[in-house]
Amino acid sequence: MDWFPLYNSLRIAVLSSVVVFFTGIGAAYYAARLPRLVKGVLDAVLTLPMVLPPTVVGYLLLLVFGNRRPVGQWLAGLDIHFVMTWYGGVLAAAVVAFPLMYRTARGAFESFDPTLAQAGQTLGLSGSFIFWRIRMPACRQGILAGVVLAFARALGEYGATSMLIGYTPGRTATISTTVYQLWRTGDDAGALFWVGVNLIISAAVLLTVNLLERPAKGGAR
Amino acid sequence: MSLFVDIQKDLGDFHLAVRLDTDAPITGLLGASGCGKSLTLRCIAGVCRPDRGRIVLNGRVLFDSEAHIDLPPQQRRVGYLFQHYALFPTMTVAENIRCGAHHRGPRAEQDRIVREMVDRLQLQGLEKLRPAQLSGGQAQRVALARMLAAQPEILLLDEPFSALDAHLRDQLQPRLRELLRTVGRQAVLVTHSRDEAYRLCSTLCILDGGRVLRTGPTKEVFADPRSVAAARLTGCKNLAAARRAGDFAVEVPAWGVRLQTARPVPESLCAVGLRAHYFNPRTAVNRFAVVPAGEMEEPFEWCLLFRYGGQAADSAPLWWRMPKDKKPAVMPAQLGIAPENVLLLTE
Numbered sequence: 233m234d235w236f237p238l239y240n241s242l243r244i245a246v247l248s249s250v251v252v253f254f255t256g257i258g259a260a261y262y263a264a265r266l267p268r269l270v271k272g273v274l275d276a277v278l279t280l281p282m283v284l285p286p287t288v289v290g291y292l293l294l295l296v297f298g299n300r301r302p303v304g305q306w307l308a309g310l311d312i313h314f315v316m317t318w319y320g321g322v323l324a325a326a327v328v329a330f331p332l333m334y335r336t337a338r339g340a341f342e343s344f345d346p347t348l349a350q351a352g353q354t355l356g357l358s359g360s361f362i363f364w365r366i367r368m369p370a371c372r373q374g375i376l377a378g379v380v381l382a383f384a385r386a387l388g389e390y391g392a393t394s395m396l397i398g399y400t401p402g403r404t405a406t407i408s409t410t411v412y413q414l415w416r417t418g419d420d421a422g423a424l425f426w427v428g429v430n431l432i433i434s435a436a437v438l439l440t441v442n443l444l445e446r447p448a449k450g451g452a453r
Numbered sequence: 454m455s456l457f458v459d460i461q462k463d464l465g466d467f468h469l470a471v472r473l474d475t476d477a478p479i480t481g482l483l484g485a486s487g488c489g490k491s492l493t494l495r496c497i498a499g500v501c502r503p504d505r506g507r508i509v510l511n512g513r514v515l516f517d518s519e520a521h522i523d524l525p526p527q528q529r530r531v532g533y534l535f536q537h538y539a540l541f542p543t544m545t546v547a548e549n550i551r552c553g554a555h556h557r558g559p560r561a562e563q564d565r566i567v568r569e570m571v572d573r574l575q576l577q578g579l580e581k582l583r584p585a586q587l588s589g590g591q592a593q594r595v596a597l598a599r600m601l602a603a604q605p606e607i608l609l610l611d612e613p614f615s616a617l618d619a620h621l622r623d624q625l626q627p628r629l630r631e632l633l634r635t636v637g638r639q640a641v642l643v644t645h646s647r648d649e650a651y652r653l654c655s656t657l658c659i660l661d662g663g664r665v666l667r668t669g670p671t672k673e674v675f676a677d678p679r680s681v682a683a684a685r686l687t688g689c690k691n692l693a694a695a696r697r698a699g700d701f702a703v704e705v706p707a708w709g710v711r712l713q714t715a716r717p718v719p720e721s722l723c724a725v726g727l728r729a730h731y732f733n734p735r736t737a738v739n740r741f742a743v744v745p746a747g748e749m750e751e752p753f754e755w756c757l758l759f760r761y762g763g764q765a766a767d768s769a770p771l772w773w774r775m776p777k778d779k780k781p782a783v784m785p786a787q788l789g790i791a792p793e794n795v796l797l798l799t800e
Contacts, residue, residue: 350500351539353526355553355603369543 236402237410238429240318244406245387248325252382255326256333257375261363263334264341282331286391289328293396297323318404320397325386332381340374341367380441384434454478454639456607460496460506460516469493469503469663475641479633481654481671482643483686489663490643491536494609497641498533499526510607532605532638536612538596540584546595547571547580553602570598574632589617590625597629601636608633608640614649626652647688651675659683677716681724681798689726689796690772697722703795708771709763712739715793726796729756729772734781736789745784746770755780759788 259278263271281289297304297314307314314320344367352362368375390408397404399413407430414422455476462469469489473480482490495501497508499515502523508516510531515524540549547567554566571577574594584592593613600608613629614622630653633640644650650657650671657671661682667674678684681692697718698704703725704711712725742762747770749756755777758770773788 345539347535347537347539348541350495350498350526351533351535351599352541352552353500354498354529354531354533354605355599356527356530356556357552358527366541366543370541372543 234402237405237407237426240321240405241387241407242433244318244321244325244389244393245383247319247322248329248386249379249383251322251326252330252333252386253379256330256378256382257337259334260337260341263338278334279331281327282335286328286389286393287395290324290392290395293324293327293392297396314396316397316400316404318397321389321393321404321406324392324396325389328389328392329382329385332385333378336374336378336381337371340371340378343374344371376441376444380437384437387430387433387437454607455509455511456480456497456639456641457507457509458493458497460493460503460508462492462496462501462503462505464492467663469496471660471663471665473658473665473668475656475658475668476639477654477656479630479640479642479654480656480658481650482641482658482660483647483650484645484660485686486645488660490645490660491611493660494533494611494641494643497607498531498609499524499529500533513606530604530606532600532603532608534593534596534600534608534610534613537616538584538592540587540592540595540599542584545581545583546576546587549584549595550599550602553599557602557604566602570602573601574598590621593617593625597632606638608636608638610640610642612643612645614644614646622649629653647675647686659686661686678726678796679798680800681726684724684726684796684798688728690729690774691727692724692798695722695725701792703797707764707768708761710739710741710761712790712795713792714795714797715791716797718797719799721799722797723800724798726798727771727790728794728796729774731794732773732788732790734785734788736791738789738792739795740787740789742786743784743788753777757784759784 263274263278266274294315295301297307297320299305299308299313299315304315314323348366348370349362352366388408390412393406394409394412399405399409405413407426411423411426411430414426456473458471458473460469460471467489469492471489471493482493484490492501496503497515503516503518505518506516507514507518510529514520514522515529516522541552544552550567550570551563554563557563557566571580574597576591576594576598579587579591579595584595587595614625617625626649642653654671656669657674658668659666659674659678659682666680666683667678674683675687678687678689684692693705693707695703695705697720698711700717701714702711703714703718703722705725743759744762746758746760748758753776754774757773759773760766760768760770
């Protein structure tokens with residue numbers, strides 16, 4: 233039994249979730265302070281990967297990171313290849329999952345009571361203390377929801393991933409590309425097995441979130 | 454103790470231009486909602502930036518647009534009690550208070566300050582609770598404890614009682630006054646309640662539409678509010694346009710009366726105000742025939758409505774208020790008002 237697709241899918245999903253956690257929160261935090269017009273434009277650009285077909289995102293990624301493109305060539309000089317490598321899968325999954333984290337985090341930040349941050353300032357608390365100890369905990373429900381959505385989306389990513397890193401068993405194969413490959417080659421039993429694995433992981437993630445999201449004791453007035 | 458504020462800020466259709474120079478222990482900013490009183494407080498605290506001006510606290514410049522000085526709130530040493538207290542919801546009461554004491558030495562010292570504040574504001578037993586589990590009065594005490602733990606030079610109180618019900622408000626006002634007295638720091642209190650302003654503040658500053666209408670000792674401001682808006686904010690019920698009819702006389706066309714005044718009437722006079730409590734059937738001056746126009750019972754007072762004899766029947770009636778046991782069996786035929794109780798108002 234070759235468990236590589238499970239291992240590869242999980243590391244891609246986990247790593248891209250970590251990337252998206254920081255970039256999504258950072259973008260949401262700064263976007264919330266921008267003037268309305270700039271915010272609208274930025275918002276549209278940052279949300280595009282969510283509404284574009286994943287194959288189009290994959291194509292755009294190839295346009296930028298392809299081996300014969302300037303950025304791709306420059307990265308190749310640093311021995312970084314996003315095409316046909318497993319960490320290229322992290323890039324593809326992160327780009328596709330980013331808008332989910334960004335939008336949920338932005339919603340959480342926008343409903344954050346600004347007087348809490350102001351109270352922190354007048355008490356002499358530093359900006360980073362206010363962000364990590366006051367703003368983030370107060371927004372944890374929204375942030376958590378964003379992380380889970382991003383993780384689930386990254387785990388299920390197929391289109392952009394298959395365009396950028398293809399399907400190489402033991403090197404770039406993920407659960408979703410493996411399911412397609414096995415089904416295409418007539419191995420229905422194999423495909424069904426990986427479908428089952430995927431179902432179990434997704435159900436487990438969603439269940440965990442539901443348990444975590446239960447309101448803390450005495451949380452309601 | 455001294456606070457000097459002279460700031461301006463444009464917010465589209467609203468223009469704030471406030472000048473305030475006070476060394477009173479408790480200065481009240483009284484105004485209707487949207488008059489700029491909370492905005493002024495936020496500018497002093499540094500969480501909001503004026504366009505132009507200067508803010509000086511005890512000789513220390515907090516903001517000066519010409520000298521390009523704009524201290525961040527963290528360096529202003531200004532305590533701010535928010536309207537809804539702004540307690541950090543994910544922290545316990547003790548952790549909230551510790552946030553105020555975080556810059557005051559090692560953890561053991563911070564613990565000592567937290568305990569001191571818990572004792573001082575009677576929060577024993579609540580240390581481990583979260584803000585959502587507190588009553589309104591408890592939340593206010595935690596916010597005060599957190600603010601005082603930071604040892605601010607001045608306390609800014611933004612409608613500290615508006616989140617509480619009336620009963621609690623009346624109970625807590627004398628306690629807050631006592632607390633502020635023992636703390637010994639200058640305080641600025643924002644309120645829209647004339648009772649609160651009168652009870653707590655020694656100096657009053659009346660704001661309307663982003664401007665200061667009147668600043669002075671509270672009793673003087675109530676006795677002579679000088680403008681229609683200030684008279685209304687200090688609770689004057691009977692207001693009407695008026696014109697000068699002599700050095701000590703005013704003509705009020707809407708009421709059809711000519712009133713004698715104790716103070717000289719200014720050239721710029723445009724209205725008069727008569728407080729509802731000051732009418733008296735036995736006062737011989739400014740005594741005119743009145744027509745009853747209904748009555749209203751209040752918990753501890755009666756409010757008799759009347760119109761002057763020469764007043765149009767469809768115009769707004771005047772209010773006469775008295776304690777319950779002072780209510781006359783029948784409405785007197787004539788009511789007088791002492792000349793010193795005729796408020797002379799400009800603008």
